[in-house]
Amino acid sequence: MAKSETDKSAVIIGAGPAGLTAALELLKLGIPAVVLEADRQVGGIARTVNYKGYLFDIGGHRFFTKWDEVNQIWQEILGNKFLLRPRLSRIYYRKKFFNYPLVARNALFGLGPVESMRILVSYLYSALFPTPKEDNLEEWVSNRFGKRLYQIFFKTYTEKVWGMPCTSIQAEWAAQRIRGLSLKAAVLNALFPGKKPNSKSLIEQFHYPERGPGQMWEMLTERLREAGYPVLMEHSVVKICHEGGRVSSLVARGPGGEERFQGTDFISSMPIRELINALDPAPPGEILEAANGLRYRDFLIVSLVINRKEVSPDNWIYIHDPSVKVGRVQNFKNWSAAMVPDPSKTCLGMEYFVFENDSLWSSPDKDLIELAHREIVQLGLVRSEEVEDGTVVRMPKAYPMYDTGWAERVKTVREYLETHLANLQLVGRNGMHKYNNQDHSMMTALCAARNVAGESHDLWAINTDADYQEERKKGPLDEEPPQG
Secondary structure (H helix, E strand, C coil): CCCCCCCCCEEEECCCHHHHHHHHHHHHHCCCEEEECCCCCCCHHHCEEEECCEEEECCCCCECCCCHHHHHHHHHHHHHHEEEEECCEEEEECCEEEEECCCHHHHHHHHHHHHHHHHHHHHHHHHHCCCCCCCEHHHHHHHHHCHHHHHHHHHHHHHHHHCCCHHHCEHHHHHHHCCCCCHHHHHHHHHCCCCCCCCHHHCCEEEEECCCCHHHHHHHHHHHHHCCCCEECCCEEEEEEEECCEEEEEEEEECCEEEEEECCEEEECCCHHHHHHHEECCCCHHHHHHHHCCCEEEEEEEEEEECCCCCCCCCEEEECCCCCCCCEEEEHHHCCHHHCCCCCCEEEEEEEEECCCCHHHHCCHHHHHHHHHHHHHHCCCCCHHHEEEEEEEEEEEEEECCCCCHHHHHHHHHHHHHHHCCCEEECCHHHHCCCCCHHHHHHHHHHHHHHHCCCCCCHHHCCCHHHCCCCCCCCHHHCCCCCC
């Protein structure tokens, strides 16, 4: 650990966007830190995978933020490797492609006048007679778009992502992920494309590292190590020791066996469930029960090498077709030309949303590649003989689930930790069990690092994607807690 001019030192769990950002900020503040990462690769879900020179990321990561501090870090680390990219995404429905965001002519001719009229009538009905209490995603979306549009463009894809009915997904998910987007907003955007969109879902450009999101975190890791801030790979935290209301040390299992790491402050981005189960002494039974009740949706991607220069113009395609299991198709070449080693070929990422150890997750890679091969042909995107090769990557705990009772469980754990472990801060997606974007993870980490230096930020009051409709993101000290 780097030499300190203060009596402060930090141990950070996780080398994803949150953990590495916290380490960078501590470096700037002159507070030594060490980062412990259980995996062999930095970046967490924002990593870049390299398969025979074909690069792909786990889900597609746009770099878009209205926090100046976050954008400055991206620019600082990546420099001229930070590309501005056009965005094109479409919805595949009934063997047709629909532009998303909505383009009036495309939607009208694609759905036909009868279906378009049904959508309008349904929207007007929902506007006049909304569901008074929005408990779940179906009610939240239907109130804003109408039931018919919800059934066409939300239900199938959302249920693929979460593996459960939309009526079982809490309304908070929709409020966080698609707030600021409405049918009216989408129509106005379609009719007046020159008007600057308010919703992140409607942006037409985004930044992206030349060699995928992992390039950002790999370059940052190199900078930290050069400055004497260790980032230790394959160091899985197995015990969090605490006494007298504070964490005293962590025990991590690394390649050389178990090691103990001590510090004055601890920042964790590991899943809440794992963190609570690692506490020594163990917390009360009700805290363990709350943590163990938190659920996650897991993810696997089958990347296919296609012997064709151009497959489609899209960055990604949402698959609203119940006859196939794939949920989304990424076209990584259209994110950056550097993602493929051979410009005459294309790499498509077939994304499947799963639960760890279910039938898809447990399937042999060979079977998964055959499934993806079959489905990409069924969708009509490529011919069978064009599929040359493929590989599979599994990512556990990719998405924290907002199922019934999740908020109460997180609140129970949070209150226990704040009361009993004053020098432990939770940051990031899994660290806070928030389905957020990487810029929010980074902002929580920045504020956590500043807290180590003596500032006082409420990390839970830093709003997630719900406030992207603001013209300019305010600083963390100006943030107000989410309403409701």
